Every structure is written in structure tokens, then in C-alpha cells.
Amino acid sequence: MLVAVYAVFALAAGARAGVQIATRFSEAPVAYLLSALAAAVYVVATVALARGGRTSFRVAVAACATELVGVLAVGTLSIADRAAFPDETVWSVYGRGYGFVPLVLPVVGLLWLRRTARRGGGTPAGGGRPVSGGV
Secondary structure, eight states, X not given: OHHHHHXXXXXXXXXHHHHXXXXXXXXXXXXXXXXXXXXXXXXXHHHHHHHOSHHHHHHHHHHHHHHHHHHHHHHHHHHHOGGGXXXXXXXXXXXXXXXXXXXXXXXXXXXXHHHHHHTTOOOTGGGOOOTTSXX
């Protein structure tokens, strides 16, 4: 389920950023580039979570952590300096435009990764190779 939500967000953020960059880039370049960055982070997280294994686990942790830092930083900046964000990004106001899912998703992802690491297993999707390196 987590992989599916990440995949949907990768598609939604990527499509939104693509249209905004292609049609209105000069209006809010920072906001549109941040949406593209969010989409890229969602793609990396989706692939890493789906693959399983030690390297994918580390990449997934890095992607989820980057996402959390991004949504907190952009969310705070978009409230503190509205003029800097003339149009919303995926992470603006902590993901308000997406029902705050961008704020909750990396927390859920990190908790899930922590739980699977404790059990010594990898992500169940993609073959479920153990994180601990076992066979």
C-alpha cells in the first residue's frame, strides 16, 4: 500500500510540475522546480521501497528523510514568506493542497522502514530480500 501511495504521488507531482514548468514557468519558477524535486524524491522512494534489499533500504530511508525535511522546510517558508511562493508546490503549507499527505507520508515511510529493519526483513515487495543481508 505504501509503495502504491508513493507511486500515485510521484505521478501527481510529476504531472503537475511538468504542466506548470511547460506553461507558466516564469510565474513561479522556484515553486514549480520544488514540485519537480518532490516528484523526483517520490519516484526514488517508490522504486527503493518496491525493490527491497540493503541498498534499497538505505536509499528509501534517505528519500523519506529528504522528503520530510523538504516538506517541513518548504511548508514553513511558504507560510512565513508567501511572496516567495506565488503558486503552491506539493510541499507548500505542509502539503495542504494534497490533504497533508505529503507531511504524513514520509513519517509513515520511515516508521515502516524502521519496523522492517528491526524484524531483520527487507521490504515485502520486490522479493522481500532481508535488510540484514541474509538469504
